[in-house]
Amino acid sequence: MRPPPLILALALAAQPALGQSPRTFEVPGWEGRWYRGNTHTHTTESDGDSAPEHVARWYRDHGYDFLVLSDHNVFTDPAGLPDLATEDFLLIPGEEVTSGFEGRPVHVNGLNIPGVIEPRRAGTLVGTIQANVDAVREVEGVPHINHPNFGWAFGAEVLAKVRDDRLLEIFNGHPGVHNRGGGGIPGLEAVWDDLLSRGKRIYGIAVDDAHHFQGEFAADRANPGRGWVAVRAPRLEPRAIVDALEAGHFYASTGVTLADVVVTPTRIEVHIDPRGDFRYTTEFIGGGGRVLKTTGGNPAIFELDGPTPYVRARVIDSRGDVAWVQPVFVRVGDPGSS
Numbered sequence: 001m002r003p004p005p006l007i008l009a010l011a012l013a014a015q016p017a018l019g020q021s022p023r024t025f026e027v028p029g030w031e032g033r034w035y036r037g038n039t040h041t042h043t044t045e046s047d048g049d050s051a052p053e054h055v056a057r058w059y060r061d062h063g064y065d066f067l068v069l070s071d072h073n074v075f076t077d078p079a080g081l082p083d084l085a086t087e088d089f090l091l092i093p094g095e096e097v098t099s100g101f102e103g104r105p106v107h108v109n110g111l112n113i114p115g116v117i118e119p120r121r122a123g124t125l126v127g128t129i130q131a132n133v134d135a136v137r138e139v140e141g142v143p144h145i146n147h148p149n150f151g152w153a154f155g156a157e158v159l160a161k162v163r164d165d166r167l168l169e170i171f172n173g174h175p176g177v178h179n180r181g182g183g184g185i186p187g188l189e190a191v192w193d194d195l196l197s198r199g200k201r202i203y204g205i206a207v208d209d210a211h212h213f214q215g216e217f218a219a220d221r222a223n224p225g226r227g228w229v230a231v232r233a234p235r236l237e238p239r240a241i242v243d244a245l246e247a248g249h250f251y252a253s254t255g256v257t258l259a260d261v262v263v264t265p266t267r268i269e270v271h272i273d274p275r276g277d278f279r280y281t282t283e284f285i286g287g288g289g290r291v292l293k294t295t296g297g298n299p300a301i302f303e304l305d306g307p308t309p310y311v312r313a314r315v316i317d318s319r320g321d322v323a324w325v326q327p328v329f330v331r332v333g334d335p336g337s338s
């Protein structure tokens with residue numbers, strides 16, 4: 001949608017005067033279409049209740065384009081499931097590298113790995129997380145750090161010290177992982193904003209961590225279909241998908257679907273794919289987790305007009321489902337100067 005001339009004039013008027021440092025969004029160079037996937041699920045190869053074939057079929061039959069089977073310290077090789085992988089459904093090899101430190105769970109997923117990774121331990125909590133992130137990197141896999149509030153294991157202070165990680169679970173569908181925090185412990189969105197505000201470039205993912213595909217589907221069971229990502233990638237191929245994830249070319253969701261996200265140097269547009277008579281509220285969030293703008297519009301539009309290190313968006317529908325748009329970072333200063 002083109003902005004009306006009045007809005008355009010106001011936007012131009014908001015440009016910095018001579019001598020001020022201009023602020024602009026770093027425009028992401030994404031391409032391709034959206035692919036829906038889940039990067040965290042279990043099978044009978046560890047503590048899930050269904051065989052890998054059954055689990056993969058569930059996702060394929062429910063509109064997912066890709067899946068990572070991530071069993072605890074077991075490599076479930078997609079090559080063993082040739083009947084399930086098709087041109088339209090990709091299995092990316094993975095594992096939930098499952099370690100811990102002094103009773104605190106340290107679980108790091110390895111995506112697109114060539115074989116099993118042995119969990120590592122170290123003398124500190126930060127060291128233990130780092131050692132497992134490094135183990136995934138050493139085989140050119142992509143790490144994501146799982147459910148920080150599971151067992152109330154660690155928060156932003158610890159995560160700020162970890163290096164070479166780009167992906168953090170901000171929503172996990174398992175009923176026992178405390179996504180929202182409580183009793184004085186921050187929820188995972190607040191942890192994410194804390195890290196972003198410290199200058200750490202990290203993207204928030206939503207996952208199922210599904211264990212239960214049999215019997216009753218209920219809130220207190222770890223069923224599939226609760227959290228996923230939609231990745232914008234040039235093709236449905238493991239390297240293209242994990243590279244797009246690490247570049248932040250995706251949104252995370254518990255039920256809201258987006259049609260498009262458009263970023264220009266001064267503007268973010270979130271185009272929502274509406275469902276029935278549902279209504280949507282979009283919040284644009286900046287440094288410190290501050291809500292910079294709230295709108296019921298579709299597309300939801302944010303114009304950059306003040307200091308903030310990043311802007312991200314959260315779209316909430318009238319049922320409470322959410323889509324999290326990844327942060328867009330703000331560059332200060334004339335791109336032509338040093």
Ligand SMILES: [Zn+2]
Binds near residue numbers: 096146
């Ligand atoms: Zn776990």
Ligand SMILES: [Zn+2]
Binds near residue numbers: 040041
């Ligand atoms: Zn898990």
